[in-house]
Amino acid sequence: MAHKPSIPKGTRDFNPEQVAKRNYIFETIQESFETFGFQPIETPSFENSETLMGKYGEEGDRLIFKILNSGDFLAKVNNTLYASKDSQKITTTISEKALRYDLTVPFARYVVQHQNDIEFPFKRYQMQPVWRADRPQKGRFREFYQCDADVVGSTSLWQEVEFIQLYDRVFTALKLPGVTIKINNRKLLSGIAEIIGASDKLIDFTVALDKLDKIGPEKVKAEMISKGILETSIAKLQPLFELSGDFNAQITALESILAQSEIGKAGIAELTFIHKAISELELETAALKLDVTLARGLNYYTGAIFEVAAPEGVQMGSIGGGGRYDDLTGIFGLKNMSGVGISFGLDRIYLVLEELNLFPETVSKTIDVLFINFGDAEALFSLKAIKQLRLQGIYAELYPDAAKMKKQMNHANKRNIPYVVLVGTEELTQNTFTLKNMKSGEQENLSLNSLIQKVKA
Amino acid sequence: MAHKPSIPKGTRDFNPEQVAKRNYIFETIQESFETFGFQPIETPSFENSETLMGKYGEEGDRLIFKILNSGDFLAKVNNTLYASKDSQKITTTISEKALRYDLTVPFARYVVQHQNDIEFPFKRYQMQPVWRADRPQKGRFREFYQCDADVVGSTSLWQEVEFIQLYDRVFTALKLPGVTIKINNRKLLSGIAEIIGASDKLIDFTVALDKLDKIGPEKVKAEMISKGILETSIAKLQPLFELSGDFNAQITALESILAQSEIGKAGIAELTFIHKAISELELETAALKLDVTLARGLNYYTGAIFEVAAPEGVQMGSIGGGGRYDDLTGIFGLKNMSGVGISFGLDRIYLVLEELNLFPETVSKTIDVLFINFGDAEALFSLKAIKQLRLQGIYAELYPDAAKMKKQMNHANKRNIPYVVLVGTEELTQNTFTLKNMKSGEQENLSLNSLIQKVKA
Numbered sequence: 001m002a003h004k005p006s007i008p009k010g011t012r013d014f015n016p017e018q019v020a021k022r023n024y025i026f027e028t029i030q031e032s033f034e035t036f037g038f039q040p041i042e043t044p045s046f047e048n049s050e051t052l053m054g055k056y057g058e059e060g061d062r063l064i065f066k067i068l069n070s071g072d073f074l075a076k077v078n079n080t081l082y083a084s085k086d087s088q089k090i091t092t093t094i095s096e097k098a099l100r101y102d103l104t105v106p107f108a109r110y111v112v113q114h115q116n117d118i119e120f121p122f123k124r125y126q127m128q129p130v131w132r133a134d135r136p137q138k139g140r141f142r143e144f145y146q147c148d149a150d151v152v153g154s155t156s157l158w159q160e161v162e163f164i165q166l167y168d169r170v171f172t173a174l175k176l177p178g179v180t181i182k183i184n185n186r187k188l189l190s191g192i193a194e195i196i197g198a199s200d201k202l203i204d205f206t207v208a209l210d211k212l213d214k215i216g217p218e219k220v221k222a223e224m225i226s227k228g229i230l231e232t233s234i235a236k237l238q239p240l241f242e243l244s245g246d247f248n249a250q251i252t253a254l255e256s257i258l259a260q261s262e263i264g265k266a267g268i269a270e271l272t273f274i275h276k277a278i279s280e281l282e283l284e285t286a287a288l289k290l291d292v293t294l295a296r297g298l299n300y301y302t303g304a305i306f307e308v309a310a311p312e313g314v315q316m317g318s319i320g321g322g323g324r325y326d327d328l329t330g331i332f333g334l335k336n337m338s339g340v341g342i343s344f345g346l347d348r349i350y351l352v353l354e355e356l357n358l359f360p361e362t363v364s365k366t367i368d369v370l371f372i373n374f375g376d377a378e379a380l381f382s383l384k385a386i387k388q389l390r391l392q393g394i395y396a397e398l399y400p401d402a403a404k405m406k407k408q409m410n411h412a413n414k415r416n417i418p419y420v421v422l423v424g425t426e427e428l429t430q431n432t433f434t435l436k437n438m439k440s441g442e443q444e445n446l447s448l449n450s451l452i453q454k455v456k457a
Numbered sequence: 458m459a460h461k462p463s464i465p466k467g468t469r470d471f472n473p474e475q476v477a478k479r480n481y482i483f484e485t486i487q488e489s490f491e492t493f494g495f496q497p498i499e500t501p502s503f504e505n506s507e508t509l510m511g512k513y514g515e516e517g518d519r520l521i522f523k524i525l526n527s528g529d530f531l532a533k534v535n536n537t538l539y540a541s542k543d544s545q546k547i548t549t550t551i552s553e554k555a556l557r558y559d560l561t562v563p564f565a566r567y568v569v570q571h572q573n574d575i576e577f578p579f580k581r582y583q584m585q586p587v588w589r590a591d592r593p594q595k596g597r598f599r600e601f602y603q604c605d606a607d608v609v610g611s612t613s614l615w616q617e618v619e620f621i622q623l624y625d626r627v628f629t630a631l632k633l634p635g636v637t638i639k640i641n642n643r644k645l646l647s648g649i650a651e652i653i654g655a656s657d658k659l660i661d662f663t664v665a666l667d668k669l670d671k672i673g674p675e676k677v678k679a680e681m682i683s684k685g686i687l688e689t690s691i692a693k694l695q696p697l698f699e700l701s702g703d704f705n706a707q708i709t710a711l712e713s714i715l716a717q718s719e720i721g722k723a724g725i726a727e728l729t730f731i732h733k734a735i736s737e738l739e740l741e742t743a744a745l746k747l748d749v750t751l752a753r754g755l756n757y758y759t760g761a762i763f764e765v766a767a768p769e770g771v772q773m774g775s776i777g778g779g780g781r782y783d784d785l786t787g788i789f790g791l792k793n794m795s796g797v798g799i800s801f802g803l804d805r806i807y808l809v810l811e812e813l814n815l816f817p818e819t820v821s822k823t824i825d826v827l828f829i830n831f832g833d834a835e836a837l838f839s840l841k842a843i844k845q846l847r848l849q850g851i852y853a854e855l856y857p858d859a860a861k862m863k864k865q866m867n868h869a870n871k872r873n874i875p876y877v878v879l880v881g882t883e884e885l886t887q888n889t890f891t892l893k894n895m896k897s898g899e900q901e902n903l904s905l906n907s908l909i910q911k912v913k914a
């Protein structure tokens with residue numbers, strides 16, 4: 001191989017500093033998940049294709065990475081099918097496994113498969129990579145991590161309340177102030193569609209409404225008309241386009257719009273319950289905001305819908321989202337299992353923290369002390385000391401070769417190692433260690449015990 | 458989907474207890490890696506096929522999971538090739554990416570690709586899953602984790618010494634006594650092959666010798682003869698089959714066998730250096746043992762070869778292995794970059810700890826306290842308290858529904874939750890909490906502060 005090797009587009013290598021920063025985010029999220037009573041599960045990277053296909057719409061099916069069967073996979077393709085040279089049709093015969101597209105469908109599969117071993121309500125979290133054959137762009141990768149927490153087996157709205165607290169706790173712990181937790185409710189959207197006589201066009205309606213922020217009310221109305229929603233119906237929506245004020249003021253306006261819709265009123269009642277509880281419990285740093293245009297792409301939400309926006313001024317898509325789905329496990333044959341969950345977008349949170357320079361300085365840890373190598377006798381003496389340092393929790397290593405002093409010191413500098421220990425003939429004879437502080441340049445001759453105390457402090 | 462969903466063979470779901478146990482092993486290994494100065498990197502789950510193919514032999518190529526190209530992948534197959542219906546030949550046209558087969562080749566690719574940003578010697582560790590389309594059996598899966606630590610950029614034998622110490626530290630920390638670290642040296646094997654005039658048959662020779670433990674000397678000799686190694690040559694090996702005594706005694710015997718081989722003597726010198734250093738530094742719980750039959754499958758080792766055996770009495774393949782490879786990055790065009798590394802077999806270590814019942818009891822943590830739900834007013838009051846508990850690092854949650862008391866208590870029992878808090882009308886009025894110890898059955902009425910102190914202790 002003559003040319004420099006590379007990696008597939010949309011994928012990334014992570015160097016030690018990047019891994020440390022990512023782990024900082026993972027650990028912060030994980031700590032909050034566990035404090036809230038969520039327990040970890042893990043599922044395989046690939047699933048049987050039938051588990052994933054048809055669960056994410058046509059677009060989703062296309063973006064799922066398929067794994068080629070092993071061996072002579074074409075032998076199983078019959079001649080008629082083979083003659084068609086139809087990639088899509090032949091795929092199902094030559095590929096029986098596919099890479100996970102998200103964590104929600106594998107979780108639903110897990111719950112159904114292990115339902116007899118699970119104690120419900122089941123609070124689980126999962127932090128694993130997912131893969132999508134999407135066109136890569138800023139903040140969008142072909143391999144990326146999702147961090148999900150879900151509860152299944154209860155319809156209680158207290159869980160929605162808890163998830164809002166959980167978002168608040170994580171972003172507070174990450175010292176990322178000013179995030180907005182947007183909330184909506186699918187029942188409210190259904191109510192509005194009902195009122196304007198477009199219940200059969202709920203999806204078209206919500207997809208159009210979702211764009212209000214981006215394209216403005218006139219274009220949204222035009223899109224609705226193009227989808228066959230009557231102009232007279234859309235006229236009834238005018239108050240919706242003019243919603244303003246705080247949470248309670250918006251709820252009051254919605255109450256009058258939805259006075260004739262049972263499902264709409266149910267949505268309002270849920271939103272009111274959640275908002276009241278959060279007002280009483282108080283958030284630390286995040287803000288809860290009603291956003292009636294919020295629909296999110298996935299059609300399985302049946303109640304609350306969440307989306308988290310980065311602080312104002314940061315150009316970034318949503319950094320989290322979720323909602324309630326009353327029948328997720330139904331696709332695998334288990335009915336009446338309500339679930340609600342949220343997701344954290346690790347990769348986007350990373351980009352936001354990087355842009356705002358919010359990673360703690362101490363996050364990327366190198367070793368505490370490097371022992372300079374002056375030859376085999378000194379090296380052995382040093383390794384005996386290093387063994388003791390390591391037992392005390394100090395990160396320490398010996399420069400592997402008896403290279404020139406300058407080279408070894410440069411190595412320590414380039415790796416930002418705070419201390420260097422010099423063991424020459426004199427130290428070897430006297431059983432001492434010369435400790436050099438790489439920042440101040442200060443040098444001291446110390447016993448092993450003093451060395452340990454000094455480096456630990 | 459009518460039938461119960463399942464997962465592909467050779468893959469696994471992990472429930473909360475299993476994840477906790479696996480994380481216990483990961484964290485123990487990681488802590489040791491970092492204490493020894495290794496830094497983490499991560500590489501993508503899939504690589505360009507050309508990066509992986511041809512690096513693991515024919516068998517390896519066959520076992521690599523290939524990913525189907527997106528879109529109309531068959532359009533790129535020309536008619537002649539398509540008419541052949543040759544799965545193997547068509548694969549390279551319809552699949553350009555493949556799942557990682559191990560962590561070593563991606564690491565070599567990483568080093569070459571990022572060589573200008575790396576400060577050498579570079580000590581990296583990597584703990585990520587790998588995938589192999591192997592036939593599943595006990596301790597062998599299609600998706601499993603590898604935990605690797607390697608150093609590149611130095612030929613110093615002190616690194617071999619450090620890796621032996623690292624193995625010892627990890628298995629000591631896991632409280633798994635009695636593991637054997639077997640060591641050999643490729644140069645020693647080359648020397649023996651040279652002495653018996655079979656240098657051109659080094660692979661056949663080592664593959665046969667590797668089976669000595671399993672099939673005995675006569676069958677090993679028969680296999681060597683079948684591979685074209687002369688009987689007179691094999692006769693010279695007799696002392697090898699009779700090696701006995703401790704490390705030094707075996708070295709003395711090998712010195713006489715290899716007196717005429719420069720490369721063989723170099724191997725002996727390396728082994729002696731490493732053994733002497735380890736004797737001086739002392740291992741905590743593991744034993745270092747010379748095993749001249751140890752070759753390991755991979756042909757890139759050029760110096761030391763390691764393999765770790767589980768304690769006697771546990772039926773399990775090797776739980777770790779590694780060695781020195783003087784030219785790993787050569788396959789990607791970067792010459793003269795010596796590397797040495799070791800790997801921990803997470804899944805097998807798990808099975809060993811499980812079999813010997815060595816997981817700490819505290820490893821699988823549930824929540825500390827469950828608040829019983831008596832209705833909305835009590836729930837809100839409880840959540841205010843729970844917020845304070847969580848800020849104090851206590852894992853706490855509210856039962857989501859105001860279900861029957863018995864059902865909620867059963868839930869606490871099934872999850873082994875140690876404490877339950879009861880907040881009824883009385884507690885609500887008096888601003889107190891009734892704490893029940895689920896083990897002793899003892900109940901106390903406490904203030905919020907006392908509750909926190911009690912649960913924390």
